[in-house]
Amino acid sequence: MNSADDNLYRNSPRAWSLLGRVWVLGLLLLLSGAQVLAGEANPWVRLEADGLHDPKGGAIRDLQQPGEALAPLPRDVVGNMVRWVEALRTGVITPRTNILPDTKIQVLDLDIIYPNTGNYNFVRFPHKAHTEWLDCSNCHDAIFAKKYRGTTISMANILEGRQCGQCHGAVSFPLTECNRCHSVDSQNFAGKFGPQPVAK
């Protein structure tokens, strides 16, 4: 480096600024890259770093870490990063259906297709996926009347945490996943609305 260049870098504010920009940009890229890599490998936060558990408490030593428990399960992109229905159906997990010996376990295989979804896809509600996890009484008649269209369902209610939003957005897949419920193409729909056998 000759003396003119040396002088430039030592004294020119513009050169300093340029150097600074390059340095900071590189650092930022490095940091974001590391975060993306870390997220892809294991998206679950460890308990001691989750902002809820007290790292000084005894629990951290004893409790199972989400990353260890959930990593073998079918991967989702939201919520717990687990496709819970698939996990159940493929037998990766076998959660108990009951504790009390006399509890009646009911699974209903009945779909409902709902119209009146504005200009968006119609909704297909699968009873099966829901009753594999839940009891009939969890929804009927506490949240929804048993009769088809006996309850007016609205996205306003759902977004407030009522109706479907009682679980979706809190514990089951969140409300960002529009198309998982709004799954029936309304433009090319030739079927009928309402309760119906599951299309095979």
Add this chain to the structure above:
Amino acid sequence: MRFVRLSTLCLLLVLCVPQAEAEYADVVLNRTAEAAGVRPVIYPHWFHRMRFRCKVCHSELGFVMRAGANKIDMAGIMEGKFCGMCHNGEIAWNVEHCDRCHSGLPGLKSGIRGGDSAGGPGYW
């Protein structure tokens, strides 16, 4: 000067990237815990639903599906109600392991957590 400004901006950007977040559907129970001198309870839905379907707690056991709506107390748990239906040393470990449930940071507010993009519905 510009370098300092730029660095600060970048540092802020890095800090704004979501950091520590609870697991989706974690529930904080602190209606009585801290007032009674113990840590708030952290209830992990993910751990329990690997082992029990929703209906076990929300139908057989009768937990209302809203954080804070169930008046859970230790006396009831020891009598086999609430968490005590399983946490009795038979189905799951017993209530002597206080710290495993009472594991929260001081000052947490009751409610459902989890850093999902939906942010959780207002009614919760």
